[in-house]
Amino acid sequence: METIRLDYPAQHTIPRRAHVGVVGSGDLEVLLEPSQDNQAHVLVNTSVDGFGVAWKNVLDRFFARFQCAVSIEINDFGATPGTVMLRLEQAAEAARA
């Protein structure tokens, strides 16, 4: 089990919070809510150790486009990077809908 924290600059705000996914095999849960300090913060709790670089790559790519001031908590149960990106986009879509 490993905890990873990452921060990103932000330019926009989101109107509401969103929750998607489940801590099930090969899946993850994303809790996304507006942050108060005009920055983005990510907390990753993952069951698989040693993939910090892969997490940073996925989140760098997500925030290159998303650029919203949010606090994201991820509870991961061995999701692949593709699944992580889909869940992040699903949460972003739900928060903006």
Next chain:
Amino acid sequence: MNTDRAPAAPRDYSRFLERRSFIEMRARERARAVLDPGSFCELLGPFDRIKSPWLPLQGIIAQADDGVVLARGTLDGKPALVAAIESAFQGGSTGEVSGAKIAGALELACRDCEQGRPVLPVLLLETGGVRLQEANLGLAAIAEIHAAIVALRRHVPVVGVVAGMVGCFGGMSLAAALCSRLVVTRQARIGMNGPEVIEQEAGIAELDATDRALIWSLIGGEQRWAAGLADDLEDDDAETIAAAVRGAFASGTPPALPRTVLIERYRERLAAIDPRQPLDGKTLRILWNESP
């Protein structure tokens, strides 16, 4: 070419195609699907972060709602409470927190009923039973759920649904049995011990856990219904299951004699079974003869 079978009416095809699988829904979607549209209001949701303190200590990632979705809402306009178990998180297992969420909600519903404000309780059960990592704390929570169902069913029917594909096992299968009315699908399974546990403990000669047809013939939803241990057998369709839940409440006051107080009836039935003779699902149906 099969020419002797009459073609099904086009209407039947369209009904089949319009089905929305209840089994494939996650717990939150299931709770929404059962309640009146737009009435779903979650209690202790994921952002409240009431989660298991025990799983991270054992290197397991916790889920923000501990795998139980509690929702207030309405059924045909009447106040209702739904507790839905998420089977994808730790097999829907009941831990200290997830169990306390269900027990606490049922106890509050009971208090409302006692004060003349009836609440219709629905349990969407999809669980392997107690969460082994939380051992006695989970078992204590399950006992509290049992006590709460027994207290509540004096006021209103407590309606349980076991849809599958996990089914309902262990102490939570007793919770299913305590419900005033139990709705199942053919895909459901209900039993104290799961097939893998029986094979592991009693040997493959006792039960082959890979034999799906055998397992469903013994503990499957249709078999449980035919043996009188479940009340409604429904197709895997969200609308059908939501209608069955409403129907269970529409039948009015709770049954005066729930199955779980008919101790003599079941004692006599068990005494009539000769353990030296092999007993299969079909024979049990004939012996108990409850198929409507």
